[in-house]
Amino acid sequence: MMDLYIFYNHLSDRQKAIYDSLLPSLLAGKEEIPLTAKASPEEVSGVLRAIVDDHPELFWFNGSCKILAVNGIASKVSPGYNHYRKDLAQRKQFFDRAVQAYLTGTQNKKPYEKERLIHDRLVQNVSYEPNPGDQTAYAALVEKKAVCAGYTRAFQLLMQLLSIPCYVCSGTAIGSKDKDWTPHAWNIIRLDNDYYNVDITWNDSFDRSSLNHISYQYYNCPDSVIAQNHRRADDYTFLPACKGTRYSFEKIYGVSSELEVIYQDGVTCRTPAGSKKEFTDIVTAALKGNKSKTVVLSFPAKGSAVKDNAVEWFKEAVISALPRSSWGMHLNMTDYNNGWYKLEFTLEIK
Numbered sequence: 001m002m003d004l005y006i007f008y009n010h011l012s013d014r015q016k017a018i019y020d021s022l023l024p025s026l027l028a029g030k031e032e033i034p035l036t037a038k039a040s041p042e043e044v045s046g047v048l049r050a051i052v053d054d055h056p057e058l059f060w061f062n063g064s065c066k067i068l069a070v071n072g073i074a075s076k077v078s079p080g081y082n083h084y085r086k087d088l089a090q091r092k093q094f095f096d097r098a099v100q101a102y103l104t105g106t107q108n109k110k111p112y113e114k115e116r117l118i119h120d121r122l123v124q125n126v127s128y129e130p131n132p133g134d135q136t137a138y139a140a141l142v143e144k145k146a147v148c149a150g151y152t153r154a155f156q157l158l159m160q161l162l163s164i165p166c167y168v169c170s171g172t173a174i175g176s177k178d179k180d181w182t183p184h185a186w187n188i189i190r191l192d193n194d195y196y197n198v199d200i201t202w203n204d205s206f207d208r209s210s211l212n213h214i215s216y217q218y219y220n221c222p223d224s225v226i227a228q229n230h231r232r233a234d235d236y237t238f239l240p241a242c243k244g245t246r247y248s249f250e251k252i253y254g255v256s257s258e259l260e261v262i263y264q265d266g267v268t269c270r271t272p273a274g275s276k277k278e279f280t281d282i283v284t285a286a287l288k289g290n291k292s293k294t295v296v297l298s299f300p301a302k303g304s305a306v307k308d309n310a311v312e313w314f315k316e317a318v319i320s321a322l323p324r325s326s327w328g329m330h331l332n333m334t335d336y337n338n339g340w341y342k343l344e345f346t347l348e349i350k
Helices: 013-027 041-054 088-103 111-125 137-143 148-161 200-205 249-253 257-265 276-287 304-321
Strands: 061-070 073-081 166-173 182-191 194-198 230-232 294-302 327-335 340-349
Touching (some): 013 041, 041 073, 041 166, 088 111, 088 148, 111 182, 111 200, 137 148, 148 182, 148 200, 257 294, 276 304, 294 304, 304 327, 304 340
Antiparallel strands (some): 061 073, 166 230, 294 340
């Protein structure tokens, strides 16, 4: 179980003793906590940061504190609590019910299956929206509104409860439309003996053109991929390097994250077209043996060549397949802004 609390493991023995003494009082929401172990205020502050990063269930503790020190030795801690501290008993009940709802259906599943189930539920239920408690698991799970830290802590907690090691990783990130690197948080998860990056926030809201999609662009990524636009803060560089590939989305499910989004929009043919031959083969197969007067054909396409020539290629394929027929066609194209498209043709045979 200690693998679940990596920030505790990173502390010195003296700091671990302080951690063990503070945690029960924080869980109880005590206003003042006396310290028996000798430690400097700086050491105590470091311990409190570790507790926050290890224990997302402490949604009422904001990580701040006042430390009373005598001759440089901390003697008492007054934790900083947020507005959730009021009516805490009732809020814990709301929180526990939400947690149990998220965990429903995870029994008898493999760890990677549990991960996807929780990931998808968070994307489907949580909205990226700043609010007074937006960096807490409570905001994500109960109020269904959070920012990156809220998504991250909610996912971390649910993985911990499923005995899957998962850590919060804090740093900075820069999106394709951003000018500067900004503070951000995401997760590191362990599956078998390998580690992966997961950014549920960006999977939910990074692509503003597809807010209704469940994206897997930042799902079980190695550092070599996520480092293109994510940087760990200095205090988080000790976390395990993420080099795993076995549980990437494409390795598990046999489809790229880009294609998965298109499939969620619905297609009549799952075969992607990246060339004229592939395009023609798809259209020809759809028309072969067709007896309907109306044919609706939709499929994924990649690259500007397919996009720019889709109408002409479709006409050529129809003329070849139906040489003595008169017909009309309409094309509806969805641009996913990443080089991928969904082409939907409606063919009316007269």
